[in-house]
Amino acid sequence: MLYRERMGRAARIALLAACGLVGTVAADAQTRTKFDLWQGLSGDLGERVNDVCKRFNESQTEFEIVCTSQGSYDAAVQNAIAAYRAKKQPTIVQVFDAGTLDLMLSGAFVPARQLMEENGYKVDWANYFPGISNYYATSKGVLLSFPFNSSTAMFYWNKDAFAKIGETAAPKTWEDVEVAAKKMKAAGMECPLAIDFDTWQWMEQFHAIHNLPIATRDNGYSGLDAELTINKTKFVDFVKYLKRAHVEGWAKIKTRATGATLGEAFASGDCQMTQFSIAGHGTIVKTSKPGMNWDVAMMPVYAGTERHNSLVGGASLWVLQGKSKDEYRGAAAFLAFIAKPESEEYWSTVTGYIPVTKTGFAAMQAKGFYDKPTYKGRELAIQSLTASEVGPLTRGVRLGGFLQIRKEVTDALEAIFSDKMTVEQGLAQAVERSNATLRRFEKTYAGKTLP
Amino acid sequence: MERRAVFKSRWLPYALIAPQVLLVFTFFYWPTGAALVWAFTLEQPWGGGSAFVGFDNFAAVFGDPLYWASVGRSVFFAASATTLAMGVALLLALFTDRQLSGYRAYRFVTIWPYAVAAPAAGLAFRFIFASEAGILAFLNQISPGLWNPSMNGNQAMLTIVVCYSWKYVSYNFIFLLAGLQAIPRALVEAGAMDGAGVLRRMRDIQLPLLQPTFFFLLVINLTESFVDSFGIVDIMTGGGPAKATNLMVYKIYFDGFKGLDYSGAAAQSIVLMVLVMALTFVQFRFIERRVHYR
Structure with a gap:
């Protein structure tokens, strides 16, 4: 951060100097x-x-x-x-x-x-x-x-780690992920799967690619009276799956507070699988451990699910x-x-x-x-975004106070993973509190309709 | 004959206080007034209109079952941060006042932390406390899972208390040291000649004479820890894990600035303002009475 600021300042000083030099040239800027x-x-x-x-x-x-x-x-x-x-x-x-x-x-x-x-x-x-x-x-x-x-979010996987367990392809389903992760664990790898509590890749994208509703009224597109539905979808099973992975030790939580984010944990070779934004692709290219073989793939789905476009x-x-x-x-x-x-x-x-x-x-x-090797794999992001025709559940999420809602879900996940609440309790509380936010938002914009 | 300076002109005194009044109005009464208006309306952030809703916003705040927990956490945070910041500062000030060797350099560097911006301090402490990569990571080598503020709410609270206090130790230190140095040396020396040891002199001479400074710092520390902690919370924990560090002021910041719920944040601000005012009143009413000014 400090480094960035210093770079920013250096850039500004350079810019000022440049302005002085080309001051005469820039005269036409007046017009x-x-x-x-x-x-x-x-x-x-x-x-x-x-x-x-x-x-x-x-x-x-x-x-x-x-x-x-x-x-x-x-x-x-x-x-x-x-x-x-x-x-x-x-x-x-x-x-x-x-x-x-x-x-x-x-x-x-x-x-x-x-x-x-x-x-x-x-x-x-x-x-x-x-x-x-x-x-x-x-x-x-x-x-x-x-x-x-x-x-959009992508699945990042370490090819070297997969080679060690005799695999060459990225897992396509969450069932495959579990099998691979357990093998890695058995092979002595500390962190097969890295997870965090960012709802964007774990909750929102999950619903879209499985064509499940995050909220009623077409994820809020059809009206401000939408209600959250994440405690009634397969997401409940998915949270249980991740929780089990954490308890059994083949998934590790990687956040800023633990010392390394998902991207950092993956780039250092500590964690073998994770999912986050394709926007981080360039950073991984630059920061991954020298010689590390890795790639991106489309996010896994549950077996037997028809894949829909991601958000x-x-x-x-x-x-x-x-x-x-x-x-x-x-x-x-x-x-x-x-x-x-x-x-x-x-x-x-x-x-x-x-x-x-x-x-x-x-x-x-x-x-x-x-x-080009530096950009290879990024086309999969487009493939993921166009995996299906865009339907009412995969257009996006249009919910008022969405930052508060994301925070409620994150809070719930933290409570669930630290054994303060069961998965059902946690998600039910997140839904209840998010719905209160939604009603507040609806009242704030009373009389207005969504375009 | 009464000797008082009186302004002859009628308008001059008003002209002289006008700049100050203008400043206070612009930067205090005006925003507070706007917050008061927002607290009783539902305000659309982009200014599309607002509707008067009476006490609805307050009802929503107090109707939230988790709100009282955040009040409790804020009180706990304020009490522990104030105790820690003032206790450590007092200890350091007493030592510095004794002019132990190297006290000048020591006095100089102790003032630094207050100059560090809250987010920068938060960032540094986040690295120190990181459960896997930080300085305390060795605890997990001893016993895995022993130290993990990202999952353990009490530990997360501890990290923000320590980081916040660290900043205020230096602030308190400056005042306490100045207070100690204002105590006539003759009093302390007289005590020494009467055979009082160092600790005895501190307890019976220096601390009682330090009371006014102490009281002033108590009021400032408590007030500031209620209203000035959001930067550190935002950087270090984001109010988590599972709301364990979601202080009142952080919730205001999050709802208002990030969530764009201006009215809800305004109502919460009014509640916090009333709470801090009540607290300050209590301190002046009941504690200041016992303070002896020289």
């Missing part, structure tokens, strides 16, 4: 229309977003985008809200998945389609992967914001109300720019995020992007 983008990424990823902005500024002379990191996803939303209420909002703000619904109900944004049409851009909206676009679209499938940094994670770009016509023209130009196949390839190259349009993905495939 450019400036507009702001507030982003929620920081550190290395934040710098990469700034690179995208720089590329846009260099690609044309009419507009100048000013990209500012707010430090974190939730800070970006909080600051944008404060600024919006004070009428000093940026033109574009990056909003993460759980912040989508509040904005959607607020009327504080310009819908994506309207912005592009008014500024004369023809966008083939069907070109976005439905597994990605539906998360940010109305219940009728009309996209409201622009998918930007997108990911997108990450954030999208929203254009806010109350800016000038010129600023909107600039915003439209920027959003059209980042949707170009070259931009998508650049973005996927410098980060672990995946392309969001079909043409972008096809272009990268044709160029052999996924054949």
